[in-house]
Amino acid sequence: MRNTWAVCKREFASYFSTPVGYAAAGIFAALAGLGFAVYFIDYATMSQSPRLYGFTTAPDFEETMLSPYLVFCGQMIMFLSPLLTMRLIAEERHRGTIELLLTYPLRDREVIFGKYLASLGMVAVLLLFVAVQVALVGYYTRVEPAVLLLGVLTVFLMGAAFSSLGLFVSSITRNQVTSGTLAFGLCLLLYFTGIMGEYLPKTNPTPTAWPDMARAVAGILYGLFRGFVTELDLDAHAKQMAQGIVRPSDLVYYPLFSIFFLFLTFRALESRNWRSGS
Amino acid sequence: MIEVQGVSKYYGTIPALRDVTFQVGQGEVIGFLGPNGAGKSTTMRILTGFTPASRGTARVAGFEVHQSPLEVKRRVGYLPERVPLYDEMVVGAFLRYVAEIKGIARAARTTEVGRAMERCGLLGMEKRTLRNLSKGYRQRVGLAQALLGSPPVLILDEPTVGLDPRQIIEIRKMIAELGQDHTVLLSTHILPEVAMVCQRVLILNEGRIVAENRMDQFQGGDAEARARELESAFMAAITRDRALEEGAA
Secondary structure (H helix, E strand, O other), X not given: OHHHHHHHHHHHXXXXXXXXXXXXXXXXXXXXXXXXXXXXXXXXXXXXXXXXXXXXXXXOHHHHHHHHHHHHHHHHHHHHHHHHHOOOOHHHHHHOOHHHHOOOOOOHHHHHHHHHHHHHHHHHHHHHHHHHHHHHHHHHOOOOHHHHHHHHHHHHHHHHHHHHHHHHHHHOXXXXXXHHHHHHHHHHHHHXXXXXXXXOOXXXXXXXXXXXXXXXXXXXXXXXXXHHHHHXXXXXXXXXXXOOOOOHHHHHHHHHHHHHHHHHHHHHHHHHHOOOOO | OEEEEEEEEEEOOEEEEEEEEEEEOOOOEEEEEOOOOOOHHHHHHHHOOOOOOOEEEEEEOOEEOOOOHHHHXXXXXXXXXXXXXXXXXXHHHHHHHXXXXXXXXXXXXXXXXXXXXXXXXXXXXXXXXXXXXXHHHHHHHHHHHHHOOOOOEEEEEOOOOOOOHHHHXXXXXXXXXXXXXXXXXXXXXXXXXXXXXXXXXXEEEOOEEEEEEEHXXXXXXXXXXXXXXXXXXXXXXXXXXXXXXXXXX
């Protein structure tokens, strides 16, 4: 535990002794600020003439402003997370410090969790900017605490999921740039998979001319595929949760996603013990 | 203290070490000699648990490196060849981080770091960024991190490379001192160095131990004369090995 903490502290501090931490925080602050303004102006326009936008009364603040904004923040973290995770392990390899790290009395799990915690710490730092904006809103109007808490939790869990993906990619690369590009590409892929999923037909798409048996089998396979594609989408889960609607599948999705990639990271780090190369 | 038994290491199909066996007793200072690519660094990496051996067993203080890596790593201080450091950190912060990871209690950490810095001539350098250090000072920091926690075994991969003559003399003196209460395994290209600090020398060539000499078997009156004798022993061992190899082929 103490070792995990030591690794985490060093890693977290190096976000701020290099430009990475400032760059990520600065860009996120700018994006989140712009997003906040845009969603806020939208909300203001809608509440001035709700009928024009199909509302009978003033639109619900949490539903039309707060949760879309929080999901937006989650998406921004998705784009920035490769910046935070790309060097975690790749840089140790590149600089050769991994030779020290792996010859210190550390367990693999202490190395991995330490680094993962540091990246979560950075996500938390980014969320501080969101907190400032939400606090401003809270000063002028009452915000449903459940929606707010769940919303922020969702953004954090999204960040945690992207960090685990980035950590894994970093553990299989030697070069930061490769690591960052790969992690960014995978995040984008997941994002677009989600958008694609909305276009997949909801019913069995096999031709009726096929024999019943073949249609049934193909239908089941298609159903699994469609389910997989739509559930894989990272922000689909966020949208519900950010509105304060708790579905167990959403709540479990991000931790499962993280555990999966942390597990892969373990295997990647462990592979040094059986791979024949260096 | 160190027992290596029939260790081989292959990178893909290329053999880096072939059936290496040797032992190092407690408090001994052993020199690894050999041309580039002889397998000195590979042996050290296996002993520190950084890379696994393809075959054979390596034990440090009775613990098998692959089976109880933590026990071994707690007892070994390691200076890697290229001295990789976290460039953005300052000397003091880096050494405190290493001390923490090596399990030195918080209360003792400052004294321990101070002791290692003093021993390596780093006093007053605490606030310097590692990136800006000269090769010599990087080497000292590398040595200091290996010394933290006073591990009974020190494995130093070319500890004097890139240092100026004065620093080389200082480091050699230090290694000789360390040899009094540590088991030291060091590698080098520099023959006189071995003659000065080591009690025993292992000569590696193309992944095999081709000769083993005790320094006191050389009768030369001073270090320089012993170094010359060692030099001829070294050349003889390498040439003999080449001849054998060609004969076999």
